[in-house]
Amino acid sequence: MDSYDVIIVGSGPAGMGAAFEIARKKPDTSILMIDKNKYSTGGMRNDCKMNFTYPIGFPQEYWDKPTAEGYLKDVTAFLAPEILHKSNIEVYQKRAERLGGSLLDIRQSHLGTDGGLLLIKRLLADLDALGVTLSLGETMLSVDEEQHLITTDTREISYRKLLIAPGRQGFHFLQNILTSLNVPFIDNIVDIGIRVETRIEHYPIVKDYYDPKFYFEDKVRTFCTNSGDAHVVKEKYVTSRGDTWYSVNGHAYSKERNRENGMANFAILKTVKFTAPLASGQAYAENLGLQAALMGGNRPLMQRVGDFRLGSRSKEDSFNSDYFDFTPTLKDCCPGDISLAMPSKILRNIWKAMKSLDTVVPGVLHPSTIMYYPEIKLYANKPVYRDAMFRVTQNIYLAGDGAGTSRGITAAWASGIRVAHGMLKDL
Ligand SMILES: Cc1cc2nc3c(=O)[nH]c(=O)nc-3n(C[C@H](O)[C@H](O)[C@H](O)COP(=O)(O)OP(=O)(O)OC[C@H]3O[C@@H](n4cnc5c(N)ncnc54)[C@H](O)[C@@H]3O)c2cc1C
Numbered sequence: 126m127d128s129y130d131v132i133i134v135g136s137g138p139a140g141m142g143a144a145f146e147i148a149r150k151k152p153d154t155s156i157l158m159i160d161k162n163k164y165s166t167g168g169m170r171n172d173c174k175m176n177f178t179y180p181i182g183f184p185q186e187y188w189d190k191p192t193a194e195g196y197l198k199d200v201t202a203f204l205a206p207e208i209l210h211k212s213n214i215e216v217y218q219k220r221a222e223r224l225g226g227s228l229l230d231i232r233q234s235h236l237g238t239d240g241g242l243l244l245i246k247r248l249l250a251d252l253d254a255l256g257v258t259l260s261l262g263e264t265m266l267s268v269d270e271e272q273h274l275i276t277t278d279t280r281e282i283s284y285r286k287l288l289i290a291p292g293r294q295g296f297h298f299l300q301n302i303l304t305s306l307n308v309p310f311i312d313n314i315v316d317i318g319i320r321v322e323t324r325i326e327h328y329p330i331v332k333d334y335y336d337p338k339f340y341f342e343d344k345v346r347t348f349c350t351n352s353g354d355a356h357v358v359k360e361k362y363v364t365s366r367g368d369t370w371y372s373v374n375g376h377a378y379s380k381e382r383n384r385e386n387g388m389a390n391f392a393i394l395k396t397v398k399f400t401a402p403l404a405s406g407q408a409y410a411e412n413l414g415l416q417a418a419l420m421g422g423n424r425p426l427m428q429r430v431g432d433f434r435l436g437s438r439s440k441e442d443s444f445n446s447d448y449f450d451f452t453p454t455l456k457d458c459c460p461g462d463i464s465l466a467m468p469s470k471i472l473r474n475i476w477k478a479m480k481s482l483d484t485v486v487p488g489v490l491h492p493s494t495i496m497y498y499p500e501i502k503l504y505a506n507k508p509v510y511r512d513a514m515f516r517v518t519q520n521i522y523l524a525g526d527g528a529g530t531s532r533g534i535t536a537a538w539a540s541g542i543r544v545a546h547g548m549l550k551d552l
Contacts, residue, residue: 129157129258130552132275132284134265135162135474138169138534139290139525142541143250147549148255154552156257159262159277164245166294171243172351172376174336175534177201177208177232181338182533186507188552190300192509196539197310204538206234211241212333220351220485225477226341226487235335237354237379259330263299265289270306270518271333286548290525290541295406297365299506299527308517309509315406316395316502317471318345320373320481322357323494324451328389336391341481343474348502351377351390354384357455357497359425362414373425373455373497388454392500393482395474403529410501417466417499425499428463431492449493463498505529514547515540523546 131147133140136158147154155477160353164170176182177200179193214230220227236244253259264278274283274522291298303310328338328399330353339347355377375390399406417426428439429449444452483490508517515530516522524530526538531537 126274127157128283128285130154130284130308131156131157131286131288132282133288133290133294134275135164135290135292135525136249136259136261137290137292137525138165138529138537139292139541141165141252142538142540143288143290143366143524143545144252144257145255146542147552148252148257149547151254151552152543157239157260158252158528159211159260159263159458160256160261161169163261164242166292169245169442169534170238170495171240171241171374172238172277172349173534174362175204175206175234175533176336177206177234181229182423182536183539186530187530187535193536193539196433196542199542200535200538202223208232208234209335214334217330217334217337217485221339221481222314224341224481224484226481226485228341229338229340231336231338231437233335235379235542237344237382238376239255239382240379245519249515264289266483267305268302270346273520284420284520286520288524288526288541288544288548290342290523290537291527293505293526295527296503299523301515303506305510306518306521310405310506311403312506313399313403314392314504315398315408315410316396316476318392318500320357320375320390321489321494321496322390322453322497322551323491325352325387325389325490327488327491327494328486329488331389333348339482339485341478343477345395345474345478347394348392348394349375349377349484350389353380354378354382354386354388355388355454356452357390358456359457362411364411364415368415369423370418370498371423371425372414372501374500375542382521386454387481388451391455393475393478394502395471395499397471407503407516410503413466413468414499414501417513420461420466424457424459425455425497426461426466427453427455427458427495427497428461429492430490430496433463434492442493453495455497458497463496467498499537512547516545
Protein backbone atom coordinates (compact mmCIF):
# COMPACT_ATOMS: atom_id res chain seq x y z
CA MET A 126 0.00 0.00 0.00
CA ASP A 127 1.23 3.53 -0.77
CA SER A 128 2.12 5.50 2.32
CA TYR A 129 2.86 9.22 2.91
CA ASP A 130 3.64 11.43 5.88
CA VAL A 131 1.01 13.90 4.71
CA ILE A 132 -1.93 13.48 2.36
CA ILE A 133 -3.66 16.62 1.14
CA VAL A 134 -7.06 16.26 -0.49
CA GLY A 135 -7.85 19.21 -2.77
CA SER A 136 -5.40 21.24 -4.84
CA GLY A 137 -7.15 24.59 -4.33
CA PRO A 138 -5.45 27.44 -2.48
CA ALA A 139 -6.00 25.81 0.95
CA GLY A 140 -4.29 22.59 -0.14
CA MET A 141 -1.53 24.49 -1.92
CA GLY A 142 -0.86 26.77 1.04
CA ALA A 143 -0.33 23.71 3.24
CA ALA A 144 1.73 21.79 0.67
CA PHE A 145 4.17 24.65 0.00
CA GLU A 146 4.61 25.42 3.69
CA ILE A 147 5.38 21.83 4.68
CA ALA A 148 7.56 21.11 1.64
CA ARG A 149 9.63 24.25 2.24
CA LYS A 150 9.89 24.03 6.05
CA LYS A 151 10.47 20.25 6.25
CA PRO A 152 11.67 19.05 2.85
CA ASP A 153 12.11 15.40 3.90
CA THR A 154 8.34 15.03 4.47
CA SER A 155 6.64 12.79 1.91
CA ILE A 156 3.55 14.62 0.67
CA LEU A 157 0.79 13.41 -1.64
CA MET A 158 -1.74 15.90 -3.02
CA ILE A 159 -4.80 14.47 -4.76
CA ASP A 160 -7.59 16.23 -6.63
CA LYS A 161 -10.60 14.78 -8.34
CA ASN A 162 -10.13 17.29 -11.14
CA LYS A 163 -7.18 17.85 -13.42
CA TYR A 164 -6.69 21.38 -12.08
CA SER A 165 -7.83 23.06 -8.93
CA THR A 166 -11.26 24.57 -9.30
CA GLY A 167 -12.94 27.66 -7.97
CA GLY A 168 -11.66 31.20 -7.82
CA MET A 169 -8.10 30.67 -8.91
CA ARG A 170 -9.35 29.65 -12.32
CA ASN A 171 -12.32 32.04 -12.36
CA ASP A 172 -11.29 35.69 -12.48
CA CYS A 173 -8.63 35.18 -9.80
CA LYS A 174 -9.01 38.44 -8.00
CA MET A 175 -7.26 38.31 -4.66
CA ASN A 176 -7.99 40.38 -1.57
CA PHE A 177 -5.20 41.14 0.87
CA THR A 178 -7.05 43.06 3.60
CA TYR A 179 -8.70 41.64 6.73
CA PRO A 180 -11.59 40.76 7.15
CA ILE A 181 -12.30 40.03 3.47
CA GLY A 182 -12.40 36.25 3.15
CA PHE A 183 -11.63 35.59 6.83
CA PRO A 184 -14.58 34.31 8.93
CA GLN A 185 -14.22 36.25 12.14
CA GLU A 186 -15.12 33.35 14.41
CA TYR A 187 -11.80 31.72 13.44
CA TRP A 188 -9.61 34.72 12.66
CA ASP A 189 -8.85 37.83 14.67
CA LYS A 190 -7.12 40.73 12.95
CA PRO A 191 -3.55 40.22 14.18
CA THR A 192 -3.61 36.48 13.41
CA ALA A 193 -5.05 36.98 9.91
CA GLU A 194 -2.66 39.83 9.15
CA GLY A 195 0.30 37.69 10.23
CA TYR A 196 -0.70 34.94 7.80
CA LEU A 197 -1.60 37.46 5.07
CA LYS A 198 2.01 38.67 5.19
CA ASP A 199 3.17 35.14 4.34
CA VAL A 200 0.57 34.77 1.58
CA THR A 201 1.57 38.13 0.10
CA ALA A 202 5.26 37.27 0.22
CA PHE A 203 4.59 33.98 -1.53
CA LEU A 204 2.14 35.11 -4.24
CA ALA A 205 3.80 38.51 -4.82
CA PRO A 206 0.59 40.16 -6.10
CA GLU A 207 0.51 43.30 -8.20
CA ILE A 208 -1.79 45.49 -6.08
CA LEU A 209 -4.28 47.49 -8.17
CA HIS A 210 -4.38 51.25 -7.92
CA LYS A 211 -7.60 52.87 -6.62
CA SER A 212 -8.83 56.43 -7.02
CA ASN A 213 -11.66 58.72 -5.83
CA ILE A 214 -12.48 56.22 -3.12
CA GLU A 215 -13.21 58.89 -0.46
CA VAL A 216 -15.98 60.33 -2.64
CA TYR A 217 -17.80 57.00 -2.83
CA GLN A 218 -17.12 56.28 0.84
CA LYS A 219 -18.72 59.56 1.93
CA ARG A 220 -21.77 58.97 -0.24
CA ALA A 221 -22.20 55.41 1.09
CA GLU A 222 -21.84 56.57 4.70
CA ARG A 223 -24.55 59.20 4.23
CA LEU A 224 -26.90 56.34 3.32
CA GLY A 225 -25.95 54.22 6.34
CA GLY A 226 -23.60 52.00 4.34
CA SER A 227 -19.86 51.74 3.89
CA LEU A 228 -17.25 51.05 1.24
CA LEU A 229 -14.25 49.03 2.37
CA ASP A 230 -10.81 50.01 1.13
CA ILE A 231 -9.23 46.68 0.17
CA ARG A 232 -5.83 45.81 -1.28
CA GLN A 233 -6.63 43.77 -4.40
CA SER A 234 -4.94 42.11 -7.32
CA HIS A 235 -6.53 40.68 -10.47
CA LEU A 236 -5.12 38.03 -12.77
CA GLY A 237 -8.23 37.22 -14.80
CA THR A 238 -9.46 33.76 -15.72
CA ASP A 239 -6.61 33.25 -18.21
CA GLY A 240 -3.99 34.58 -15.76
CA GLY A 241 -5.36 32.34 -12.96
CA LEU A 242 -4.92 29.26 -15.11
CA LEU A 243 -1.29 30.16 -15.78
CA LEU A 244 -0.73 30.69 -12.04
CA ILE A 245 -2.20 27.26 -11.24
CA LYS A 246 0.03 25.59 -13.82
CA ARG A 247 3.10 27.33 -12.42
CA LEU A 248 2.22 26.44 -8.82
CA LEU A 249 1.65 22.78 -9.68
CA ALA A 250 5.01 22.66 -11.48
CA ASP A 251 6.69 24.28 -8.44
CA LEU A 252 5.12 21.70 -6.11
CA ASP A 253 6.36 18.94 -8.37
CA ALA A 254 9.85 20.43 -8.27
CA LEU A 255 9.69 20.48 -4.46
CA GLY A 256 9.06 16.73 -4.49
CA VAL A 257 5.32 16.80 -3.73
CA THR A 258 3.58 13.86 -5.42
CA LEU A 259 0.55 15.10 -7.37
CA SER A 260 -2.28 12.81 -8.33
CA LEU A 261 -4.84 14.75 -10.33
CA GLY A 262 -8.04 13.02 -11.37
CA GLU A 263 -8.19 10.93 -8.16
CA THR A 264 -11.20 11.24 -5.83
CA MET A 265 -11.15 10.58 -2.09
CA LEU A 266 -14.15 8.53 -1.02
CA SER A 267 -13.73 7.80 2.70
CA VAL A 268 -11.32 7.73 5.63
CA ASP A 269 -10.53 5.12 8.27
CA GLU A 270 -9.15 7.10 11.17
CA GLU A 271 -8.08 4.08 13.25
CA GLN A 272 -6.11 2.51 10.40
CA HIS A 273 -4.79 5.92 9.21
CA LEU A 274 -5.86 5.35 5.64
CA ILE A 275 -8.03 6.92 3.02
CA THR A 276 -9.85 5.16 0.22
CA THR A 277 -9.95 6.82 -3.19
CA ASP A 278 -11.61 5.70 -6.41
CA THR A 279 -8.41 3.82 -7.33
CA ARG A 280 -6.62 2.67 -4.14
CA GLU A 281 -6.08 2.78 -0.38
CA ILE A 282 -3.33 5.09 0.90
CA SER A 283 -1.99 5.45 4.42
CA TYR A 284 -1.03 8.74 6.11
CA ARG A 285 0.41 10.14 9.30
CA LYS A 286 -1.41 13.46 8.86
CA LEU A 287 -4.37 14.20 6.62
CA LEU A 288 -5.70 17.54 5.38
CA ILE A 289 -9.09 17.54 3.68
CA ALA A 290 -9.67 20.80 1.77
CA PRO A 291 -12.38 20.03 -0.79
CA GLY A 292 -13.78 23.56 -1.30
CA ARG A 293 -17.45 24.37 -1.54
CA GLN A 294 -18.05 21.79 -4.21
CA GLY A 295 -17.10 19.21 -1.61
CA PHE A 296 -19.92 20.28 0.70
CA HIS A 297 -21.81 16.96 0.77
CA PHE A 298 -18.60 14.94 0.68
CA LEU A 299 -17.32 16.79 3.75
CA GLN A 300 -20.62 16.35 5.59
CA ASN A 301 -20.35 12.58 5.01
CA ILE A 302 -16.75 12.53 6.25
CA LEU A 303 -17.61 14.56 9.36
CA THR A 304 -20.52 12.24 10.12
CA SER A 305 -18.30 9.17 9.70
CA LEU A 306 -15.75 10.71 12.11
CA ASN A 307 -18.44 11.72 14.63
CA VAL A 308 -17.36 15.36 14.37
CA PRO A 309 -20.34 17.67 15.05
CA PHE A 310 -21.06 20.51 12.58
CA ILE A 311 -23.72 23.05 11.67
CA ASP A 312 -24.54 24.82 8.41
CA ASN A 313 -26.98 27.56 9.31
CA ILE A 314 -25.88 30.49 7.12
CA VAL A 315 -26.34 31.20 3.42
CA ASP A 316 -25.96 34.21 1.09
CA ILE A 317 -28.82 34.70 -1.38
CA GLY A 318 -28.99 37.34 -4.05
CA ILE A 319 -28.70 38.37 -7.66
CA ARG A 320 -25.97 39.16 -10.15
CA VAL A 321 -26.19 42.57 -11.75
CA GLU A 322 -24.86 43.13 -15.27
CA THR A 323 -24.53 46.47 -16.96
CA ARG A 324 -22.28 48.52 -19.18
CA ILE A 325 -19.22 50.01 -17.53
CA GLU A 326 -20.53 53.51 -18.28
CA HIS A 327 -23.50 52.75 -15.97
CA TYR A 328 -21.17 51.54 -13.19
CA PRO A 329 -18.06 53.65 -13.75
CA ILE A 330 -16.71 53.06 -10.23
CA VAL A 331 -15.00 49.96 -11.63
CA LYS A 332 -12.52 52.24 -13.38
CA ASP A 333 -11.51 53.56 -9.94
CA TYR A 334 -11.79 50.38 -7.88
CA TYR A 335 -11.79 46.90 -9.48
CA ASP A 336 -13.99 45.09 -6.94
CA PRO A 337 -15.69 47.71 -4.73
CA LYS A 338 -17.01 46.14 -1.53
CA PHE A 339 -20.11 48.03 -0.41
CA TYR A 340 -21.93 47.08 2.77
CA PHE A 341 -25.53 48.22 3.23
CA GLU A 342 -28.21 47.78 5.89
CA ASP A 343 -29.97 44.44 6.35
CA LYS A 344 -26.73 42.44 5.83
CA VAL A 345 -26.62 43.22 2.11
CA ARG A 346 -23.29 43.67 0.32
CA THR A 347 -21.76 43.81 -3.14
CA PHE A 348 -19.43 40.98 -3.97
CA CYS A 349 -17.20 39.68 -6.77
CA THR A 350 -17.22 42.54 -9.26
CA ASN A 351 -15.78 41.85 -12.70
CA SER A 352 -15.23 44.28 -15.53
CA GLY A 353 -13.46 44.86 -18.84
CA ASP A 354 -13.76 41.50 -20.59
CA ALA A 355 -16.48 40.40 -18.15
CA HIS A 356 -18.99 37.57 -18.43
CA VAL A 357 -21.86 36.13 -16.41
CA VAL A 358 -21.82 32.34 -16.22
CA LYS A 359 -23.98 29.66 -14.66
CA GLU A 360 -22.79 26.96 -12.29
CA LYS A 361 -24.48 23.61 -11.97
CA TYR A 362 -25.35 22.20 -8.54
CA VAL A 363 -26.84 18.83 -7.72
CA THR A 364 -28.81 18.31 -4.51
CA SER A 365 -28.30 15.30 -2.25
CA ARG A 366 -31.43 13.87 -3.91
CA GLY A 367 -29.90 14.22 -7.37
CA ASP A 368 -31.93 17.23 -8.62
CA THR A 369 -30.16 19.90 -10.66
CA TRP A 370 -30.27 23.66 -10.16
CA TYR A 371 -28.12 26.58 -11.31
CA SER A 372 -26.54 29.54 -9.59
CA VAL A 373 -25.08 32.41 -11.61
CA ASN A 374 -21.57 33.76 -11.13
CA GLY A 375 -19.22 36.10 -12.95
CA HIS A 376 -15.63 36.36 -14.13
CA ALA A 377 -13.40 38.45 -16.38
CA TYR A 378 -10.35 37.80 -18.50
CA SER A 379 -7.15 39.80 -18.14
CA LYS A 380 -6.42 42.98 -20.08
CA GLU A 381 -3.64 41.13 -21.91
CA ARG A 382 -6.21 39.36 -24.10
CA ASN A 383 -7.25 42.72 -25.59
CA ARG A 384 -10.88 41.68 -25.96
CA GLU A 385 -12.68 44.15 -23.72
CA ASN A 386 -16.48 43.95 -24.07
CA GLY A 387 -17.17 47.06 -21.97
CA MET A 388 -19.30 45.15 -19.46
CA ALA A 389 -19.32 44.97 -15.66
CA ASN A 390 -21.05 42.48 -13.38
CA PHE A 391 -21.23 41.98 -9.64
CA ALA A 392 -23.25 40.08 -7.05
CA ILE A 393 -25.46 41.76 -4.50
CA LEU A 394 -26.13 39.34 -1.69
CA LYS A 395 -28.02 39.15 1.57
CA THR A 396 -26.72 36.96 4.38
CA VAL A 397 -29.44 34.82 5.95
CA LYS A 398 -28.71 33.15 9.28
CA PHE A 399 -31.06 30.62 10.83
CA THR A 400 -31.30 30.45 14.60
CA ALA A 401 -34.35 28.66 15.96
CA PRO A 402 -35.47 26.23 14.74
CA LEU A 403 -31.98 25.64 13.40
CA ALA A 404 -32.27 25.00 9.67
CA SER A 405 -29.70 23.88 7.13
CA GLY A 406 -28.57 26.82 4.97
CA GLN A 407 -27.73 24.30 2.27
CA ALA A 408 -31.24 22.81 2.25
CA TYR A 409 -32.84 26.27 2.16
CA ALA A 410 -30.58 27.39 -0.69
CA GLU A 411 -31.27 24.22 -2.64
CA ASN A 412 -35.00 24.75 -2.38
CA LEU A 413 -34.69 28.30 -3.67
CA GLY A 414 -32.40 27.13 -6.47
CA LEU A 415 -34.88 24.42 -7.46
CA GLN A 416 -37.75 26.92 -7.41
CA ALA A 417 -35.86 29.23 -9.79
CA ALA A 418 -34.93 26.29 -12.03
CA LEU A 419 -38.59 25.27 -12.15
CA MET A 420 -39.64 28.73 -13.29
CA GLY A 421 -36.78 29.16 -15.73
CA GLY A 422 -37.15 25.80 -17.51
CA ASN A 423 -33.99 24.54 -15.79
CA ARG A 424 -32.14 27.80 -16.37
CA PRO A 425 -31.51 30.84 -14.16
CA LEU A 426 -33.86 33.81 -14.52
CA MET A 427 -33.02 37.26 -15.84
CA GLN A 428 -34.97 40.50 -15.76
CA ARG A 429 -34.22 44.00 -17.00
CA VAL A 430 -34.41 46.72 -14.35
CA GLY A 431 -36.79 48.61 -16.68
CA ASP A 432 -39.26 45.71 -16.63
CA PHE A 433 -38.80 45.09 -12.91
CA ARG A 434 -39.62 48.72 -12.11
CA LEU A 435 -42.84 48.48 -14.11
CA GLY A 436 -43.77 45.25 -12.32
CA SER A 437 -43.61 43.31 -15.63
CA ARG A 438 -41.78 40.15 -16.41
CA SER A 439 -39.00 40.35 -18.98
CA LYS A 440 -39.60 38.55 -22.26
CA GLU A 441 -37.41 37.66 -25.22
CA ASP A 442 -38.31 41.15 -26.55
CA SER A 443 -36.69 42.78 -23.53
CA PHE A 444 -33.42 41.44 -24.80
CA ASN A 445 -33.86 42.30 -28.46
CA SER A 446 -35.33 45.75 -28.28
CA ASP A 447 -33.96 49.17 -29.11
CA TYR A 448 -34.80 50.28 -25.56
CA PHE A 449 -31.95 48.32 -24.16
CA ASP A 450 -28.34 49.03 -24.87
CA PHE A 451 -26.65 45.63 -24.53
CA THR A 452 -27.35 41.93 -24.86
CA PRO A 453 -26.78 39.61 -21.89
CA THR A 454 -23.44 37.84 -21.75
CA LEU A 455 -25.13 34.76 -20.27
CA LYS A 456 -27.11 33.40 -23.20
CA ASP A 457 -28.57 30.30 -21.58
CA CYS A 458 -30.89 32.12 -19.21
CA CYS A 459 -34.66 32.58 -19.06
CA PRO A 460 -36.28 36.04 -19.27
CA GLY A 461 -38.83 36.22 -16.47
CA ASP A 462 -39.90 37.80 -13.21
CA ILE A 463 -37.44 37.31 -10.38
CA SER A 464 -39.95 38.57 -7.82
CA LEU A 465 -42.01 35.39 -8.35
CA ALA A 466 -39.06 33.25 -7.37
CA MET A 467 -37.33 35.23 -4.61
CA PRO A 468 -38.50 35.38 -0.98
CA SER A 469 -39.96 38.84 -0.50
CA LYS A 470 -37.81 39.87 2.45
CA ILE A 471 -34.64 39.11 0.51
CA LEU A 472 -35.88 40.91 -2.59
CA ARG A 473 -36.98 43.96 -0.57
CA ASN A 474 -33.61 44.26 1.17
CA ILE A 475 -31.69 43.81 -2.07
CA TRP A 476 -33.77 46.32 -4.01
CA LYS A 477 -33.32 48.85 -1.21
CA ALA A 478 -29.55 48.33 -1.37
CA MET A 479 -29.66 48.67 -5.17
CA LYS A 480 -31.36 52.03 -4.81
CA SER A 481 -28.69 53.14 -2.35
CA LEU A 482 -26.02 51.93 -4.74
CA ASP A 483 -27.64 53.90 -7.53
CA THR A 484 -27.31 57.02 -5.38
CA VAL A 485 -23.66 56.31 -4.66
CA VAL A 486 -22.85 55.37 -8.27
CA PRO A 487 -25.61 57.03 -10.31
CA GLY A 488 -26.63 55.05 -13.36
CA VAL A 489 -26.42 51.48 -12.18
CA LEU A 490 -30.22 51.22 -12.20
CA HIS A 491 -30.40 52.05 -15.90
CA PRO A 492 -33.45 50.28 -17.47
CA SER A 493 -31.06 48.07 -19.44
CA THR A 494 -29.30 46.71 -16.37
CA ILE A 495 -29.96 42.99 -15.96
CA MET A 496 -30.66 41.22 -12.69
CA TYR A 497 -29.88 37.49 -12.82
CA TYR A 498 -31.30 35.16 -10.16
CA PRO A 499 -30.29 33.13 -8.24
CA GLU A 500 -26.77 33.81 -7.09
CA ILE A 501 -26.27 31.69 -3.99
CA LYS A 502 -23.13 31.33 -1.90
CA LEU A 503 -23.31 28.38 0.41
CA TYR A 504 -21.53 29.05 3.63
CA ALA A 505 -19.55 26.06 4.66
CA ASN A 506 -20.20 23.42 7.23
CA LYS A 507 -18.94 24.69 10.54
CA PRO A 508 -17.28 21.72 12.27
CA VAL A 509 -16.22 21.73 15.90
CA TYR A 510 -12.44 22.21 15.77
CA ARG A 511 -10.21 20.78 18.50
CA ASP A 512 -7.64 23.55 18.24
CA ALA A 513 -6.74 26.76 16.45
CA MET A 514 -4.92 24.80 13.72
CA PHE A 515 -8.21 23.42 12.35
CA ARG A 516 -7.72 19.90 13.71
CA VAL A 517 -10.88 17.79 13.98
CA THR A 518 -9.34 14.51 15.20
CA GLN A 519 -5.87 13.51 16.39
CA ASN A 520 -4.41 13.46 12.85
CA ILE A 521 -7.06 14.95 10.59
CA TYR A 522 -7.31 18.63 9.70
CA LEU A 523 -9.77 20.56 7.53
CA ALA A 524 -9.25 23.89 5.77
CA GLY A 525 -10.59 26.20 3.13
CA ASP A 526 -14.02 27.29 1.98
CA GLY A 527 -15.64 23.86 2.39
CA ALA A 528 -14.58 23.70 6.02
CA GLY A 529 -15.61 27.25 6.90
CA THR A 530 -12.11 28.55 7.60
CA SER A 531 -12.12 30.89 4.57
CA ARG A 532 -14.27 32.63 1.99
CA GLY A 533 -11.78 33.52 -0.71
CA ILE A 534 -8.44 32.60 -2.24
CA THR A 535 -6.08 34.40 0.11
CA ALA A 536 -7.81 33.29 3.32
CA ALA A 537 -7.98 29.72 2.00
CA TRP A 538 -4.22 29.88 1.38
CA ALA A 539 -3.71 31.30 4.90
CA SER A 540 -5.84 28.47 6.36
CA GLY A 541 -3.62 25.93 4.60
CA ILE A 542 -0.49 27.51 6.10
CA ARG A 543 -2.12 27.46 9.54
CA VAL A 544 -2.87 23.74 9.20
CA ALA A 545 0.72 23.16 8.05
CA HIS A 546 2.00 24.83 11.23
CA GLY A 547 -0.22 22.51 13.27
CA MET A 548 1.07 19.43 11.45
CA LEU A 549 4.72 20.52 11.55
CA LYS A 550 4.70 20.38 15.35
CA ASP A 551 4.18 16.59 15.16
CA LEU A 552 6.00 15.61 11.99
C1 LIG B 1 -16.81 30.93 -10.29
C2 LIG B 1 -16.04 31.32 -9.03
C3 LIG B 1 -15.33 32.50 -9.02
C4 LIG B 1 -14.62 32.88 -7.88
N1 LIG B 1 -13.88 34.00 -7.91
C5 LIG B 1 -13.10 34.30 -6.85
C6 LIG B 1 -12.22 35.40 -6.91
O1 LIG B 1 -12.11 36.09 -7.93
N2 LIG B 1 -11.49 35.69 -5.79
C7 LIG B 1 -11.57 34.95 -4.64
O2 LIG B 1 -10.85 35.26 -3.66
N3 LIG B 1 -12.37 33.87 -4.58
C8 LIG B 1 -13.13 33.54 -5.65
N4 LIG B 1 -13.94 32.45 -5.58
C9 LIG B 1 -13.91 31.66 -4.35
C10 LIG B 1 -12.64 30.77 -4.35
O3 LIG B 1 -12.76 29.87 -5.41
C11 LIG B 1 -12.50 30.01 -3.08
O4 LIG B 1 -12.50 30.91 -2.00
C12 LIG B 1 -11.19 29.21 -3.01
O5 LIG B 1 -10.91 28.54 -4.20
C13 LIG B 1 -11.33 28.20 -1.87
O6 LIG B 1 -10.18 27.42 -1.84
P1 LIG B 1 -10.26 25.92 -1.32
O7 LIG B 1 -8.87 25.39 -1.41
O8 LIG B 1 -10.96 25.86 -0.03
O9 LIG B 1 -11.22 25.15 -2.35
P2 LIG B 1 -11.16 24.97 -3.95
O10 LIG B 1 -10.35 26.01 -4.60
O11 LIG B 1 -12.58 24.80 -4.37
O12 LIG B 1 -10.39 23.59 -4.12
C14 LIG B 1 -10.93 22.38 -3.62
C15 LIG B 1 -10.39 21.27 -4.49
O13 LIG B 1 -10.77 20.02 -3.90
C16 LIG B 1 -11.10 19.11 -4.91
N5 LIG B 1 -11.95 18.09 -4.34
C17 LIG B 1 -13.20 18.22 -3.84
N6 LIG B 1 -13.64 17.05 -3.38
C18 LIG B 1 -12.65 16.15 -3.58
C19 LIG B 1 -12.51 14.76 -3.32
N7 LIG B 1 -13.49 14.03 -2.75
N8 LIG B 1 -11.36 14.14 -3.68
C20 LIG B 1 -10.35 14.84 -4.28
N9 LIG B 1 -10.44 16.17 -4.56
C21 LIG B 1 -11.57 16.79 -4.20
C22 LIG B 1 -11.81 19.97 -5.95
O14 LIG B 1 -11.73 19.36 -7.23
C23 LIG B 1 -11.02 21.28 -5.87
O15 LIG B 1 -10.01 21.37 -6.86
C24 LIG B 1 -14.66 32.06 -6.72
C25 LIG B 1 -15.40 30.87 -6.73
C26 LIG B 1 -16.05 30.49 -7.88
C27 LIG B 1 -16.83 29.18 -7.87
